Amino acid sequence: TAASPSQTSRQSPLVWNALVGRLDSGFPSWICRMDKYLVKRPRLSAEAPRNPPGQCDPADGVPPHDGGTSAPSVDTLGAISAATADTPRSASWSAPTVGNVLESASKNGEATTGKPSTHGRPEQTRPAPAKGNGGRGFLKSWESTYSWLSYNAQTGKVYCDTCVTATDKKLPLPRTSRDKDSLIAFVEIGFQNWKKALQRFKSHENSALHRAASIALTASNMGLNVASALSESKQNQMKESRKALMAILSSIRFLAFQGLALRGHDDDEGNLKQLLLLREADVPGLAAWLSRTGYKWTSGDIQNEMLELITHSMLRSLMKEVHETGFYAVIADETSDITTQEQVSFCLRYAKENLEVEEVFVGFYATADTRARTLFSILKDVLCRFNLRIENCRGQCYDGAANVSGKSGGLQALVQDIEPRALYVHCLAHTLNLSLQDLCTKIDVCRDFVSLFTDLVNFVKTSPKRLSWFQQFQKQENPALRQFCKTRWTLKACSLRSVSSNYSELTKFLFTLSSEEKNDTGAKASGYAKTLQKFDTYFLLRLMLLVFERLESVNTALQKKSLQFTRAELLVKAVEESIGQLREDFSSFWADVSDEEREMEIGAPSVPKRPRQAPRRYDEGSHAHDFNSPEAFYRQRFYLVIDTVHASLRTRFPPEMWHHMTQVEQFVTGETDSTYLCEFYKGDLNAVRLQLHRDMLLDIAKQRATSLVTFQDVVDLLSGKAGESLRVLLPEVVKLLQIAMTIPVTSCSSERSFSCLRRVKTYLRSTMGQARLNHTALLHCHKELARQVDLDLVANEFIHRTVVRENTFHVEI
Template structure:
C-alpha cells in the first residue's frame, strides 16, 4: 500500500530500462544490476537500488534520478560492465594478438562458412557427412561445398580448410551449430520486431519425429504494421509427455526465452485432441485461466475431416466402399510388378489423350484414405475413378498370375464387386460430395484465411450440399450411367421394383429409382449436412456473431453497432470504459467515412479491409475500430501452418539424420520454414552475433 492506494511494480518499466532493472519477486523490490555488481569499483554507493531495493511504485521519477548525469555512479558502473563484456578487451585476446592479415583471413573464412550455411539452411540440406576426414569421399555438404568455393575462388582457397590454422578453420560441429543458431535468432528477431508489443494468437500441435521423440510446434498469428495477417513458426520444443500441464510448461519456457507474454494471446487454435482442446483440463483451459481473452477456435480443417470420417463410419454403403478401396490398394499395390503394370496400363490409356500442362500426364497410383490425413478420402476416390479400367486389368492380371489360390480368388471377388452398379453408384456419390468439401478444405489451409471468410465458406458449402440433395439427383444419375456405358458395365432399370439382396423373396414396394434417390443419395447427403451442423457449432457462437457485424461484404450490409459494442465488452484487456464510450462515437463516423469512399465498396473479407485501411491511413483516424478488426483477424481458422511445420521437420530430421539435437532441429526448422525471412538476413549481422555468442579466439 502507498497511502490509501494499492500499488505494485509495473512491468512496462522493463521496456524503458531493459539492461539494468531487476525485479525480485521474493522481496517485491527492484535493483540495479550494474551498480550492484560494480559498487566497489565506483565508490561508496548507498542508493536504495543497490542496498535494500526500491519499492516506491508511485515515484517513477526515482528511476531517472538513479541513472543521473553522464558522470554518475550508475553510468560509471554501466561502463565497467560494458568493458567487461567486450571480447577485444579480454585477457585471452590480449595475449593472443593477431596481425591485420590474420584478421582479414579470419573474416574471409567466417564469411565463407556463414554464406554457405545460409544456402544449406534455405534448402533444408544436411551439413555433416558420415566421415569428415581428409581422405573421405563423403565429407558432407558443408565441407564439400566449402571446398568447391575454394576451388572457384583462388583467394578464398588459400585461407580455408587445410590452408587455415588448425584451431581456426571454422568448420567444426560446434561452429556449424553456432552459425545455424545465429541465423535462427536473426529470423526470430525479424518476427518479434514485426510483432512488436501487439496481440497474437497461438497455434500448437504435437507430433513424433523420426527418432520417436515428441515435438511440439508453436506458431503465432498476428497482424503486421501493413495490415497483413502473418502466421510465423517460432520453434519446436521437445516434450517428454503430452499432458496439458507439460505442454503449458513448455510454452511458458519458450515465451520467457523470447519475451512473449501469455496476456497478449487473443486466440488459440488446436485440433480436437483432449489434451489440447479439453474444456476442463486441456491446454486451452489452462491458458484461459490466466487470460480470459484467449478465445479457442477448433481447427476448421480438422472438423471438416471429422465430418467425412463420421459419414464414412455411420453409413453402411459408404463404409463398404472405403473398405473395398483399402483392399484394392493392398492387392494392386502389393508388389512392384503390379504397380509397374498399373503404370503401363495407365500410360497406354492416356496415349489417345496426350496433352500439355502441369500434371496432365503424371503417373499416379491408388492411395489409402486416412482418418487423420486431410483430403485423403477425396484423393483416393478421384484416383480410383481415373484408374478404374487400369485397376480392373491389373486384377485380371493378378487372377491369372497370382502365386496362391487365395490371391487369385481375392482378385476375382474384387472384380465382381467393382463391376456392380452399387459400387459405381456409391463411388461416384462420395466423389461428388467430397468435390464440394475438398474446395472448402483447400481454402481453409491458406495461411491468410480469416475466420469470417472460413465461416462464409462453410455456410456456402452446406448450401451447395442442400442444393445437390434437392435438385442434383437426375444429373448425378446420368453421370453414373454414362460411366457404366463407357466401361460396359451392367446398368439397373430404375423403373423395376427394388429387390433387397438380404431378403430377395420379400417385396419392397419401391422402385430402384426410389431406393437410390431416397435410401442412398438423400440419406448420405442428409448425414453430411447434419454432421456439418454438429461439427461447426462455433459458427453460431456469440463471439463469431459479433465479429460478423464488422464484415465488409455487400457494402457493409451486416454492420451492426450494438453487436460491435458487445464485441468490445468481450475483450476485457483491450477496451476500458473510456474506450467503450469513445467507440460509440467513432463507429458511426467510421461507417459514414468508408461508405463514402468508393475504394471500400467491393471488399471480400476482413483481411482486404484492414490492408486497405492501412494503405489509406484510415487506421490512424479510427484506432478503436482498427483494434477490433485486428482482434477479429488474429483468430485462427485452421492449423494448417502447424501441419506444414511437421512436414518440414520430417524433411530436416530424416532417417539419415535421426541424431540431430533438439535445439539444432528447432534452429534448422525455423530457417527452413521461414526461408522468406532467412533470405533477408544479413551475413554481417550473423557474423556480429556469432562473435558475441561467446569468447572467440580471433576477432573480426
C-alpha cells in the same frame, strides 16, 4: 635460488657450459670443480612421467597437441602467416617500409641474423654427433631444409637462430604457454629429440613465435618500428581469416534453409566440407584456411553455435513484428518424429498494422507426455523466451483432443483461466475432416467401400511388377493411381478421381492378372475385378466423389494463412447449402451414372433379391421396406449419404461457434453498438473513441458510395495503400479489426511444420539434438527471412564471444 638457464646464459657463457655439464678441456680446472656446486636438473625416475599432465617435454619444441580442440591464446601474435610467406627479393633497393618487412621475412625465418652466437653459446667445430635416442643423431642435411637451424656441438642440441637473435635483441614476441614451450626448446635449452625432429622442426617453423621473430627481426634490421610491422601483419591476416569465417557462415546458412545435412558419417565427406571445397575457387584464402593445422572453426559444436546465432538473429526480427502489433494468437499441435520423440509445434498468428495476417512457426519442443499441465508449462516457457505476455493472447487454436480442447482441464481452459479473452477455436480443417470421417464410419456400405478401395489401390501400387503391368493398360492422359489416406485432408477426392478415371483399364488389368497368376495374387485379383463389375461399386464411387470434391474444395480454402474467421464462416455455410442442395439432384445424378454404366459394360442395377433380415430383438418386429425398382433402392442410399454429411456439418459447426465474430461484424457494419465488444475487450478498446471512429467509417463509406455489408468489406476498405490514410484517421477501428483477425481459423501452420520435421529429421539424421533440430527447422521454414539475416552482424557476435576469436578474426564496424 639458482638462476634460470636463460638468466645464467646472459651473464656468462662459462656458467652456461658449467650448468649443462659440457665443459671444454681448455678451461681451468677450478671451473670444472665448480660443477658440483651448481644446481642441476633433477633426473626423473623411470616410473615418473617426464612431464606433468597437459605439458610436453621442452626438448620436443612444441606444446602438447590436443587434436585441434584447444584454442590458441589471445596474445598470439604469430597468426601472421601471410607475413612469413616466401617472397623473392627485389634486385633494386627501396626505402624500408612495413610492406618491405613483410616481403623480407621469409618462411624459413631468414631474417638477417648472420648466424649469431646462439644465445651466448659460441658455435664450435662440429665433431661427429653423438648417437643417442636409439642410434639417432643430428643430420647436416636438416640445415639446408631449415636454414634457421644451428647445431651446437658442445650441447649436442639444435637452436633456432632467428628466435635466439630476436630474444637477445629483446624484440616483442608472443608469450603464450604454447610459445613459451617453443621458446624453451629452441632458444633456452635446445632441442635433441631426434625421433620427432622433422615433425617438431616443421611445427616450430609454423609457430607464432617463429613467425613473429622473423618479422620483428627483419623490421629491426631495416630500422622500422617493430610493433607497427607486427600490427599491420596481424590486421591483414585477421581480415583474411574473416573472409574464411564468412564463407563458413554463408555455407551453413545455405545448407540449413535448404534442409540439407551439414555433417555425415565422415566429416570430410559431409555437405559442409564439400561445399567449402567447392567454394575454394571463388573465395580467396579459403583453401589456405581449410588446409591449416590449427583451428578451422568447422567442428560440430561450432556449427551448432553458428546455427544458433543465425536463427536467433532471424527470430529477433520476427519477434519485433509481433511486439509491434501488440496482440497475438497461439497455434499448437503435436506429432512424433522418426525416433518416436513427441514434438510440440508452436506457431504465432498476428495481424500487422496494414491488416495483413501472418502465421509464423517458432519452434519444436520435445516433451515426455502430452498432458494439459505439461503443455501449459511448455507454452508459458515459449512465451517467456520470446518476451510475450500471456495477457496479450487473444486466440488459441488446437485440434479436438481432450488434453487441449477440454472445457475444464484442457490447455485452452488453463489459458483462459489467466486470460479469458484468449478465445479457443477448434481447428476448422480438422472439424471438416471429421465430417467426412462420420460418413466413412457411420454408414456400413460407405465403410466397406472405403476399405475395399484402399486395399485395391495398395494391391496394385505396392508391387512394382503389378504396377508396371497396370501401366501397360493405362492410357497416357489418365492420372496415376493415388492411395487413399483417411488423415490427409485434401487427397481423398484426388484418390477417388484417379480410380474413376482408370476404372475400365483397372478392371481389364485385374481380369488379365487373374487369368495369368494361379496363386493367391490371382485369387485376389479375381475378387477385385468382380467387385468392380458390380453397379453398386461404381454407384458408391461416384456418390463418394460427389461429396468429397465439395468438402475438399472448402478444406483447401480454409488452409490459407490470411483467412479470417468471418470468411471461414461463409465458406462453411456455403458448403452446407451445397450438400443440402444435392437432395434435389438425384434424378440427374442417376441418369449420368446409368449412362456411364452402359458405356463401360458394368452390371445393370438391381434390387437385392434377399434383403437382410435383422433379428427381432433389434427391429422390434418391423418389416424391411421392399423397393419396387433399382432407382428407388439407390435413391434411398443417395439420401442416406447426403443427409449424414449434412447433419454432421450442422452438428460440428454450431451457430454458437460464430457468435463472437458475428458481433464484431455487426458492429463494424453499423448494425449494433459497441456494448458487447467493449465489455469483452475491456482494457483493449476505448468505448467512446471506438463508437466515434465506427460512425466516421460509415460516413466515409457512404460518401464514397461503398457498401459495407460484411466484415471483409470493412477490411478491404482499410487495407493496403488505398486505406493508409483511413487507418491513421480511425485507429480504434483498426485495433478492433487487428484483434478480430488475430483469432486463428485452423492449425494448418503447425501441420505444415510436421512436413518440415520429416524433411529435416530423417532416418539418416535421427541422432540430431533438439537444439540443432529447432535451429535447422526454423531456418528451413523461414527461407526468405534467413536470406535477409546480416551475416556480418552474426560474425561479429560470434567473434566477440571469446577472446581467442577476437585475436583471430577482424571485426567489421
